[in-house]
Amino acid sequence: MDVWLVIALILTLMVIILLIKGLMIVQQSEAVVIERLGSYHLTLQPGINWIIPFVDQPRSIKMRRYQVINNEQVAVVVEETRIDRRETVLDFPGQAVITGDNVSVTVNGALYFQVIDPERAVYQAENLVQAIEILAKTSLRSEVGKMELDKLFESRQEINDKLQIVMDEAGNKWGVKVTRVEIQDITIPREVEDAMRKQMAAERERRALVLQASGEREAAIARAQGEKESNILVAEGEKTAAILRAEGEREAINQILAAGQNQIDAQLVIGYLLGLEYLKTLPEIAKEGDRVFLPFESSSILGAVGSLQQLMNPANKA
Template sequence: MDAILLISLVIAVMAVLLIIKGLKIVQQSEAVVIERLGSYHKTLSPGINWIIPFVDLPRSIKMRRYQLINNQQVAAIVEETRIDRRETVLDFPSQSVITGDNVSVTINGALYFQVIDPERAVYQAENLVQAIEILAKTSLRSEVGRMELDKLFESRQEINDRLQIVMDEAGNKWGVKVTRVEIQDIDIPRDVEDAMRKQMTAERERRALVLQASGEREAAIARAQGEKESAVLVAEGDKTASILRAEGEREAINQIVAAGDGQIDHQLVIGYLLGLEYLNTLPNIAKNGDRVFLPFESSSVLGAVGSLQQLLNQAPGK
């Protein structure tokens, strides 16, 4: 009986140990790929799982982790049986890239990815991180090689979007979702940087000159337009004044003729008008300061005055 009890106790202990050994607690956002006798069996989901000890074994995956060595963060490739399904950042180092106009630039960036299918991540790539990093570098060289240096700086977001599309298409095979790609720094040679700085300075000076010339042209147009409008207004004023003066003179003559019952000599009226026009013209002959010599015929002016006198004498009551 003691032997049977001992055997039962040993079996119970072994069963408990097997159960404990077979229990696998998977944390949230983690996954474990299980192989049974060397082939894929299943993927453990978060929570409590049970596997057959020594028959079911977790398959490891290579990941890059940063370790603190001598107070410095050092990247190292480690093998883990638990696959982190959270978003992971991959900082690929600086590399030399040739642009479309044969300028060598140094670019470094960061790539964010997430393991969506743990089975593919384990079996489709021997070293998942290395595969993603090399693909990112080659894709970056390809995209930058299509662009000239001037367009490279202003098209950074365009490069990021293209890289994400390329990386995401390739990552589907590996069970990886590339969420975004960011170019961090773009370093160019010193001589090229100096040339670009001079070019930008010249461009700013050219724009300043163009703006200045445009402002002067608009000012000249505005000034000419103002002078034109002023001249039109003066001419219209002179025209209106002449019309009013002529109408006034005509009305005055009509009144004189009407007062004289049509007995006024029309030759005297014409002489009066000519003399009046002559007297109105004299002050404007040299108004601009020029010296003008004219033959002065006092008899013409006196004749005009005499005509005026005769007109007044012919009026009724004279």
């Protein structure tokens, strides 16, 4: 009886040990790949799971992590049985890249990925993080090598989008979803930076000169347009004044002819009017100096004035 009791206790103890050994609690956002006798069996989900001890074994996955040792970022490869399914950031160190115009730059990037299929992540890549990092670096060199330095700074988003497409295609095979890729920093050589600074200063100076020249050209056009409009207005005024003067002189001639009852020669009337205009200008001429020299033709004009007055006196009396 005692022997059977001992055997029962031993069997009970073994069952309890097997239950404890086979009990596996998986945390939220984690997954565990289980192999049975060396082949894939199942993937444990978050919660309480039970496996057969010594028959079912969790398969480890190699992950490359970066640790800061002595102020330096050092890559360390670790083996883990629990696969983290949260979004993970991979901040790989700066890489030397040659641009399309043969300028060596250092590009530092960050990559965000998430394990969506733990089975593929374990069996399709020997070192998942290392595979993702190498592919990201290779794709980055390829995309940057197609661009010139000037375009590189303004095309970060374009590079990020292209890298994400390439990484996402490869990630599907590895059971990884690449959510986004970001270029953090682009470092260029000092001499290239100085040359770019001088080029930018020259470009700003050129734009200032272009703006100044454009302003001067517009001002000159505006002045010319104003002078043109002013000349047009002056010419129109002179034209109107000449027309008015001609009309006034014609009316004066008509009045004189009417006063003379059409017995006065029209040429004589015109000479009379010219003589009056001439007499009006004499005071202005006298202002020029003490002595005034009159042309010879002035006597004939003044004679016409006198003769017309003599003709007009009888007409007025009549």
